[in-house]
Amino acid sequence: MTEEKTARPHRARPESLEALGFPGELPEDWQQRAVAALGRRVRKQPDLRFFLNACVKCGACNDACHAFLGTGDPGNRPVARQDLLRAVHRRHFTLAGRLFPKLVGALDLDEAMLERWYSYFHQCSECRRCATFCPFGIDTAEITMAARSILAEIGLGQKSVAEVIAKVHRTGNNLGLNPRALRHTLDSLEEDVREETGMDIRFPLDEAGADILLVTPSADFYSEPHVSGLIGYAKVLHAAGISWTLSSHASEAANFALFLGSDEHMRRIARRIQEAAEELGTSRLVFGECGHAWRVAYNFPALLGGDVPRPRHILDLTHELIGNGIIRLDPSRNAGMAVTLHDSCNVARGSGMGVHPGGQLDIPRAVLAAAVPRTVEMPAGTTGDRTFCCGGGGGLLTDEMMEIRIKGAAPRAAALRQAVEGSGATHMAAICAICKSQFSEVLPHHGFDRGMVVGIMQLVGRALVL
Amino acid sequence: MDVLVTAAFAFLLGGILLRMTVFLRRPQGRGVQPGLPIRGGRLGLVEALLFRRLWRDAPSLWLASMAFHGGLAALLLAHLNIAPHLLRAPGAAAMIGGLAWLLGRRLVLPAMRRISAPSDFLLLLLLLANALSGAAFLWLVPGEMSLLVHQGLGIVLFLVLPFSKLLHAPGIVLSPSRRVLHD
Incomplete structure (x- = not known):
């Protein structure tokens, strides 16, 4: 996956994350913590729950994203980006995803998935052009923001953003x-x-x-x-x-x-x-x-x-x-x-x-x-x-x-x-x-x-x- | 069998009501609203009936969706004994044609195959099976057996619909992004 290698921001140093109240390193139980953080976020933010649930995979957003158009990387299609979070949400928070994960495209949050999160949620500029193409107005930026905040909660922050906030x-x-x-x-x-x-x-x-x-x-x-x-x-x-x-x-x-x-x-x-x-x-x-x-x-x-x-x-x-x-x-x-x-x-x-x-x-x-x-x-x-x-x-x-x-x-x-x-x-x-x-x-x-x-x-x- | 169909239909209505509680939950801002200030974007019902966004951005998808949903609506009316002889044939043709198109693009276009889970294909196949079995009962092999198959598939559809992406109409009307920012 060469395209991913070129598009991954530097990780924040432990002290910059700790200054913001986040853990400095990936904790042992990062997987449980990330899933719990996703659950909290979805409960607190019904909008996010809607955006994770509403997609019918119609493909109307397929060519909407500048990052996809510029890189040609299908992982940068808005629906593909959303699905990185959606698949994990489905696996842990829906009945179908718990019972038949393969059938409904539900995926575990393993290390490979975490890598994809870090890369693709940092290639989204949160510009929301895709949301204007979606019949349901699904806002990829909200999904990206949720994913980045979950990453920060398990000690995976982006260097420049963390330092700027501090x-x-x-x-x-x-x-x-x-x-x-x-x-x-x-x-x-x-x-x-x-x-x-x-x-x-x-x-x-x-x-x-x-x-x-x-x-x-x-x-x-x-x-x-x-x-x-x-x-x-x-x-x-x-x-x-x-x-x-x-x-x-x-x-x-x-x-x-x-x-x-x-x-x-x-x-x-x-x-x-x-x-x-x-x-x-x-x-x-x-x-x-x-x-x-x-x-x-x-x-x-x-x-x-x-x-x-x-x-x-x-x-x-x-x-x-x-x-x-x-x-x-x-x-x-x-x-x-x-x-x-x-x-x-x-x-x-x-x-x-x-x-x-x-x-x-x-x-x-x-x-x-x-x-x-x-x-x-x-x-x-x-x-x-x-x-x-x-x-x-x-x-x-x-x-x-x-x-x-x-x-x-x-x-x-x-x-x-x-x-x-x-x-x-x-x-x-x-x-x-x-x-x-x-x-x-x-x-x-x-x-x-x-x-x-x-x-x-x-x-x-x-x-x-x- | 009729009792089972009726029970499944009741389940369908109950399921839709249950799911509506999720759709209807007030989108509470987390500070910055997700609303898109798009001119004329307020009329969710019009959007849900005409799919204007698809018309603008994906005309072939619009046509397939319109054919399928229009055919489905016609056949629903026919099932309620409203002008059945007038609606059945064109409704079935539109629904089957639209579904075949939707299924075909999902199978053939690499971009669509990539974003599809098995359930995305199975749901289309379920709808197609419902339409084809109904058509078979009406025009090809009328009889008890065909009717049973059609009703059985109908029951499966009623059970699956409220808890799958097939229930997506409320999302168009109630999308958080539809709240216009200008107050």
Whole structure:
């Protein structure tokens, strides 16, 4: 099984798992523990029980997954991936599976199966495209998340995700930036923007009483094209005269616990953002361009309970400011650009935006159209609620997964090629830090220049009339 | 025999009710909802009757499913003595044709064979056997023996249906993913 060997993330070290409350090593009785964990998960989450029970093996999802299309590995078909968990569930929790396992495709959780779990549940980017093909809406991401959380409970974690979660608990962001380093970065950004515009545009940190607490993915602090997006947020808020601040306590929008399927850690990471907002006394949370962070943020009321309000997306706010005439964009400042939008999976399929259904698809397009001279679309069926994953989501954005990341991006690259050759697209905009990083790294392998990957707020920042 | 058929039918209804308690359990979010905010995705009943997703993504599968389910519905009505002479022949043709197609693709397409368990084939064969035995009784070898075979197969179907994937209609209407995210 060569394809499996190339697609297995590094295992988390014992100390990183123990820091998150998981066992560091595979315990003696891992099999019983895993089955018990599956039972608990299914009882707690009727959705999962439904997804495990509802499949009729119709094959409608067979060609839906970017990972399958890119690798050609049948193990990456959505139904095949789901069946890895389904077969074990059937064996232990259904009458037919206990009595006639062979007949109904029920399988024991042995070492070979555990290996397959570790490999295939880490090749799923949890993008949920397949769920839109399933007549029953079976959500493979929920199955992947459940399987990953069970793996963590028996000491089998993915290195980068486990370390990132530990880091965000410890320092407030995925990079481990301390407040002083963060302030230093922001100072140099203020300097850069002053040189570019001749204006004092501030990047405030921990300023109590600001109207808005802006939460961005930490990639926005250090690498291109992300930083240009952060500059775009700052310029827009400055031009609109809105008082805002970043927080060193919540200096990260990302919530990798979603990828791990750990509700407990996901809540804890989300709560620290809400706490930062309460401590600083800001009246509204606004999220920057980060796909899965927005999915979690959109669910804040359900996730954190009580009267926690739903945060706002920076694109939604920008859209309103453009509509009210409070800010003005001059698309000619992006002259020569024809931009196509890559809908980020977690935004397109995992959230909403603004007040109208479908706003998560329409609002980014409206803002983009206001910022550039020309926009073009990639072929139908590859965007909107059927958008292809960038191939790097769900915690796959690590070096050792490079081969599957390159292959997983193939469907998006093929759609982009059509937009470039057919409609003259010069750039592709993304609204997610993972998409931007992934595309910058893998598009060159598909014959594109990495510079064609941009963010919408980056383009807004350039077009904004100050 | 009629008593047995009636008992099996009662078992079928009871089994469906029992299974519905699983389907009907409120999907409680674990924080992040699995709902898919798909435009026009709210009408589960329409989906269950027209299979629009299959129409869009897998037209040949749609046709086979429609033929089978339509034929099945026609034959159910005929069994209830509703226009039997009008419904029997086209219903049987559609049901048998649809089933043969569904079975054929599962056998012939490598992707389908790969994702199929033995039970996936056996359930199709059970349905096909029900349809063929009924047709045989009506048109080929009428008589006591044929009727007994058909009724026997019907009893097996009634016993298996509620506790197998054959009971999947409620899943289309009640899928957790159908809850639209926008509130």
